[in-house]
Amino acid sequence: MTNTITRRTAILGTAGALLLSGLVRSFADVPKTLKLAVILQDLPDVGWDRTLLDALEQLKQERPEGLEIAWEHTDPLYGDDAENAMRFYAESGEYDIIWGHGTYSDQVQKLSVEFPDLMFVVTGSGNHPAGPNQYWIYKRLHEPSYLLGMLAGHTTKTGMVGIVGTFPANDVNDQINAFFEGAKSIRPDIQHRLSFIGSWSDNALAAEHANVQIAAGADVVFMLTDNFKPCQEHKIMCFANINDQSKVAPDAIASSAIISWKPDLNWIIGEWLKHKAGAQFNGNAEPKWFSMAEGGTDIAPYHDFDGKIPQAVKGEISAKRQEILSGKFVVPLNTAEVK
Amino acid sequence: MISFQRRSGSSLGWNVVCYSAAISGALLASAVLLRLSGGDPARAFTALIVGAFGSQGALLGSLAKATPLLLVGLGTVFAFRAKIWNIGQEGQVFAGAMAAYWVSFWIAPLPGWLAVCTLALAGMAGGGVLGLLAGALKTRFGTSEIISTVMLNYVVMYLLAYLLDGGPWMATGVTVSYHQSPPIDPSLEWPILLAVGAGKLHVGFLFALAASAFAAVLLDKTSLGYEIRAFGSNPTALTFRGTNVRRLLLTVMLMSGALAGLAGAGELFGVSHRLRAETLLGIGSSGIVVAMVGGLRPSGVMIAALFFGALESGTIYMRLKSGTPAGLVSAMEGLVLLFFLSAAVATRLQIVRREVHA
Numbered sequence: 301m302t303n304t305i306t307r308r309t310a311i312l313g314t315a316g317a318l319l320l321s322g323l324v325r326s327f328a329d330v331p332k333t334l335k336l337a338v339i340l341q342d343l344p345d346v347g348w349d350r351t352l353l354d355a356l357e358q359l360k361q362e363r364p365e366g367l368e369i370a371w372e373h374t375d376p377l378y379g380d381d382a383e384n385a386m387r388f389y390a391e392s393g394e395y396d397i398i399w400g401h402g403t404y405s406d407q408v409q410k411l412s413v414e415f416p417d418l419m420f421v422v423t424g425s426g427n428h429p430a431g432p433n434q435y436w437i438y439k440r441l442h443e444p445s446y447l448l449g450m451l452a453g454h455t456t457k458t459g460m461v462g463i464v465g466t467f468p469a470n471d472v473n474d475q476i477n478a479f480f481e482g483a484k485s486i487r488p489d490i491q492h493r494l495s496f497i498g499s500w501s502d503n504a505l506a507a508e509h510a511n512v513q514i515a516a517g518a519d520v521v522f523m524l525t526d527n528f529k530p531c532q533e534h535k536i537m538c539f540a541n542i543n544d545q546s547k548v549a550p551d552a553i554a555s556s557a558i559i560s561w562k563p564d565l566n567w568i569i570g571e572w573l574k575h576k577a578g579a580q581f582n583g584n585a586e587p588k589w590f591s592m593a594e595g596g597t598d599i600a601p602y603h604d605f606d607g608k609i610p611q612a613v614k615g616e617i618s619a620k621r622q623e624i625l626s627g628k629f630v631v632p633l634n635t636a637e638v639k
Numbered sequence: 640m641i642s643f644q645r646r647s648g649s650s651l652g653w654n655v656v657c658y659s660a661a662i663s664g665a666l667l668a669s670a671v672l673l674r675l676s677g678g679d680p681a682r683a684f685t686a687l688i689v690g691a692f693g694s695q696g697a698l699l700g701s702l703a704k705a706t707p708l709l710l711v712g713l714g715t716v717f718a719f720r721a722k723i724w725n726i727g728q729e730g731q732v733f734a735g736a737m738a739a740y741w742v743s744f745w746i747a748p749l750p751g752w753l754a755v756c757t758l759a760l761a762g763m764a765g766g767g768v769l770g771l772l773a774g775a776l777k778t779r780f781g782t783s784e785i786i787s788t789v790m791l792n793y794v795v796m797y798l799l800a801y802l803l804d805g806g807p808w809m810a811t812g813v814t815v816s817y818h819q820s821p822p823i824d825p826s827l828e829w830p831i832l833l834a835v836g837a838g839k840l841h842v843g844f845l846f847a848l849a850a851s852a853f854a855a856v857l858l859d860k861t862s863l864g865y866e867i868r869a870f871g872s873n874p875t876a877l878t879f880r881g882t883n884v885r886r887l888l889l890t891v892m893l894m895s896g897a898l899a900g901l902a903g904a905g906e907l908f909g910v911s912h913r914l915r916a917e918t919l920l921g922i923g924s925s926g927i928v929v930a931m932v933g934g935l936r937p938s939g940v941m942i943a944a945l946f947f948g949a950l951e952s953g954t955i956y957m958r959l960k961s962g963t964p965a966g967l968v969s970a971m972e973g974l975v976l977l978f979f980l981s982a983a984v985a986t987r988l989q990i991v992r993r994e995v996h997a
Contacts, residue, residue, distance in 0.1 A: 375958065375965045379911050379918040384700065384955050387837045406822070406913060426810070426819065467804060498804055 331367065331576050334396050334569065337389035338373040339382050341402030342501070347526070347542030348424075349373075352401055355561035364569055371399075383407040390415045397421060397572060405430045419572050419581065423564075425471050429585040435571060437564045438587035439471060441541060442478035443624050444557035444599040445522070446631040447617050448539045449482020451554065452520040453490060454613045455537050456483075462493040462518030464509045464525055466500050468637040472524060475541065475557065477634035479522050493518045494638055503527035528552045537605070544600035554605040559597050563590040593625045646989045654986050661982035665975045672970055673963065683961040690956020691949035697956070699838030703910065705948025706840075707732070707902035709847040711926020712933060712940040713854045714766075714898030719935050720858065721891045722871040727773055727788025728899045728923030730795040731766035733916070735900025736907040737799060738765025740808070740820065740914050743827050754827055758904055759846060766900015767893045769795065774892030778885040784892070792923075799916055808914065820914035829909040843905030847944075850898055855937040867891060899923060925951075928972065932979040947972070 336356070340349050353373065360369045372395075377385050382400065386407055389395045397419045400408060403426035412420055412431035420434045427436050452461045461483050463476050476494065483490045493513040497505045506525035513521060514534050521531060522539045531538035531552035538549070540556040567588070575581055590596025599621070602609055623629035646653075670680035691701045711728050718725035742761035746754050769791055776782040802808040803818050810821045829841045858864035866887055869877045878884055903919060911918040929947050933939030954968040 372959075377955075379915070381955050384837045385959055388956065388959050391836070403819070498800060 331396075331573065333368045333370065334572065335394060336369070336371040336397045336399050337386075337395040338371055338399045338401055339377055339385055339404060340374055341378060342376055344373065344375075346501075347545070349401060351543050351559055352399075352423075352561045355565055358562065359565055359569075364566060365573060367569065378402075380407075383410055386411055386420075390418055397568065399423075403427055405434065405436075408434045416581075417575075419568070419575065420583075421568055425469050427587070429583070432583045433581040434583045435568060436584055436587045437568075438589040439559050439596070440474055440589045440591070440633065441471075441557045441559065441597055442474040442633055443592040443631045444597050445475040445478040445541070446482035446485075446624075447599050447621055448522060448555060448557055449479040449484075450486050450617055450620060451482075451609070451613065452479070452522070452537075452539070453483035453486025454610075454616075455554075456487070456490070456520045458517045458519045459487060459489060460491040460493060460517040460519065462510070462513035462516075462521040463495075464506050464513065464521060464523050465494065465496045466524055467498065468496055470635045473635045473637055474633055475522075475524065476638050477636065478631050480638065481632065481634075491517075492638075497525060501526075540600075546600065546603040550604045553603075554609065555602055556600040557597065558600050560595055563595045564588075592621075593627065640993050642991050642993060643988045644991045646987055650989075653989070657982040657985040658979070660985075661975075661978040665971075665978040668974045668978070669971045672967060672974075676964065676967060678961060678963055678967075683957050683963050686957040686960035687950070687953040689953075690960070691953030693956075694836070694838075696836035696838035697952065699833055699835055699840045701838075701945070701949040701952040702844060703838065703840050703948070704951040705944040706844045706847045706909075707906050707922045708926050708929045708947050708951075709941060709944035710843075710850055710902035710905070711899045711923055712929035712944050713847075713850050713937060714895040714902075715927050715930035716854060716858070716933075716935050716937060716940055717867060717891050717898075718895040719930060720871050721867045721888070723774075723888060723891055723895075724785045725770060725773065725788050725892060725895050726785060726927060727769065727791050727896075728926050729920070730788070730792035730923070731769050731896040731899035732903035732906075732919055732923045732926075733792075733795045733799055734769040734896075735762035735766035735903030736914060736919055737795070737802075737903075738762060738768075738900065739904035740823070740907060743823055743908075747824050747826060751826075751830065755829055755842060755908075758827065758829075758908055759843075759901055762900045762902075762904025762907075763897035764900065766903060767897035769900070770892040770894075770896020771889060773896075774889040778888055796916065799914075803914065803916070810913075818916060822913050823908060825912075827908060828912055829905065831909075839910075841905065841909030843901075843909045846901060846905065850901070851937050851941050854940075858937065863887075863890070899926065902926070925972070928976050931983075932976060934983060947975075950975075 338352070342349055344350060344353055356369065356371055374385055382404055386398050386400065389398055390411060399421040401423050403424065404422045405427040408420045408422060409430040412433050416433060418433060421437060422434060423437045424439065463479060465472055465476060480492055493516055495509045495513065497509055499505060503526055506523065506527045507530050510521055510523065510527070510530035514530060514536060520537045524541050528538055528549035532549050537554045538552045540553050542559055544556045544558050546553045546556065571582070592598055620629060624631060673680040673683050690697055692698055711732065715725070715728060739758045739762040743758060746757050749757060773784050773787040773791055776787045777784050803820060808820045810819050829843060831839050831841055832844065833840045858867065866877060866882050870884065870887055874884055902922060906919060906922065907914055925947060929943045930940055933943035950972060957963050958965060958968065
């Protein structure tokens with residue numbers, strides 16, 4: 301008996317072998333681990349940084365796409381020190397994503413061409429496009445700020461609400477406008493006091509501005525800075541932003557406009573997996589942000605204020621939140637500077 | 640009985656003993672701090688040395704970090720040798736960067752080398768004018784330069800804050816980040832002399848070397864240098880000699896501020912390429928430390944600047960490699976200063992054994 305290989309068998313055999321080898325290769329190429337190097341602009345306990353590290357911790361437990369997630373983070377770095385740190389991580393070859401958690405496009409621009417297979421992420425304002433392997437994430441807190449504005453409108457007795465801001469930046473103005481809009485939706489005659497302290501972190505100055513606003517009649521204050529002593533001393537309701545800061549001043553902070561980095565991280569992981577599967581990097585030139593409906597932001601629980609806020613008010617805010625989530629109500633995104 | 644007594648001359652051997660003890664003491668105290676904060680001193684120091692000298696790139700990085708410290712340190716030497724307590728170097732560094740940035744709007748058509756020199760001169764003018772202002776306040780109104788220079792620091796920093804936070808120098812674009820200008824015109828970036836990996840050494844290093852030679856010659860070989868030293872030890876005698884001490888004081892403040900201003904211009908056009916307060920903060924105060932550790936001598940300042948430049952460059956690697964917190968790095972720099980100042984006092988003393996007669 302002679303062994304003859306027919307043409308059909310040969311074709312089927314070759315196709316099968318190719319398919320099998322492709323399958324084996326694709327299984328072998330599916331990444332099992334993801335390692336990030338995170339460059340921080342502030343200390344890890346500052347809200348902007350803490351929320352990212354918390355989200356990474358959650359994702360580590362959840363293992364999206366079966367990935368084992370690990371990361372290293374620095375203490376505050378900027379300028380050429382940040383660039384050196386990024387280069388150190390890039391050259392080590394141990395990291396898949398270099399995440400500059402702040403304004404780092406200048407540094408990424410100097411490295412992105414040299415390390416074209418490495419993914420860079422930058423966050424927040426002040427960044428700019430820096431090549432296809434830089435992804436730019438933004439945060440918009442106008443939706444939860446609107447809801448806090450509604451609570452402020454219901455709570456104020458003097459008819460005046462205050463905001464102590466950092467800088468009139470694009471991603472600060474959106475919160476301020478939405479907060480006032482929310483308050484006006486409840487009380488159209490609402491008055492406001494607004495001041496910018498000209499710093500991201502001068503808490504003593506923030507307290508001085510808050511005291512001035514309270515003395516001028518504001519009895520609900522949205523603190524975009526981290527000092528709630530004036531609220532406690534004057535026994536008024538205040539709000540925080542970025543993370544749930546109720547524990548800092550449970551007797552003063554009724555709620556907070558909070559951010560979550562989980563949708564951002566999931567998006568980045570998805571883009572990174574696409575690249576690992578063979579696609580080109582496709583970094584965004586316009587900043588990308590995730591809405592409340594997408595899980596990017598929310599309002600924090602009322603904690604100690606739960607029993608103090610009337611049920612009807614809570615119900616109204618909850619209903620508006622649902623409308624925002626369903627898309628029935630769209631909070632206007634207004635980044636104009638409020639005077 | 641053993642006692643200490645002021646030394647009449649200086650002894651090389653004793654100096655070596657004192658400064659070696661200072662380095663060992665500073666390292667030991669730093670190791671204790673590292674250990675107390677849960678770190679591994681051996682790992683941290685190894686990372687520090689590798690980060691500062693471990694490769695050509697690291698070495699260039701250390702020299703680049705030493706450049707502004709050397710310039711500010713030399714400026715401080717002029718002032719402190721005359722016992723004029725200019726401690727406004729922070730503001731003078733800022734003023735230099737700001738003046739050079741302002742001038743950069745007008746000089747884009749100039750050829751490369753001319754633009755570099757113009758920007759360097761503009762930086763020197765910015766820092767120098769600020770120094771001169773503090774000097775004028777002293778000669779005209781008797782205002783203590785300690786107070787005026789510190790106060791001028793705030794004036795300059797808040798002026799920059801205004802210019803960058805909504806003012807005319809603020810970056811604009813899709814989104815803005817407060818605290819920074821747009822990038823400078825790439826044609827005005829100072830040439831890089833050598834670059835290996837992350838280590839880039841810009842032309843400002845040559846300015847710093849030239850300034851070191853200038854300072855050494857001026858202080859030791861010229862009548863102005865003699866007057867500066869004499870002003871520090873006996874200004875009254877200098878007046879009787881016929882020296883115009885007011886003019887001398889103004890000259891010293893001008894030179895001191897100008898060198899700090901040059902450091903600021905170099906950092907802006909050679910390193911950061913964008914005016915931003917964070918990248919300039921601390922250079923002035925570190926430069927004063929460098930001058931003190933260097934014994935207020937240009938040669939000493941060069942060594943001290945290299946040492947602190949290496950420390951600053953190496954600490955980035957140390958922070959990443961061994962997880963040493965940034966605060967501890969500042970504490971280590973402080974310890975080095977403390978031990979060196981103690982050593983400087985010790986070099987002026989000698990141990991004397993006296994026989995006690997009953």
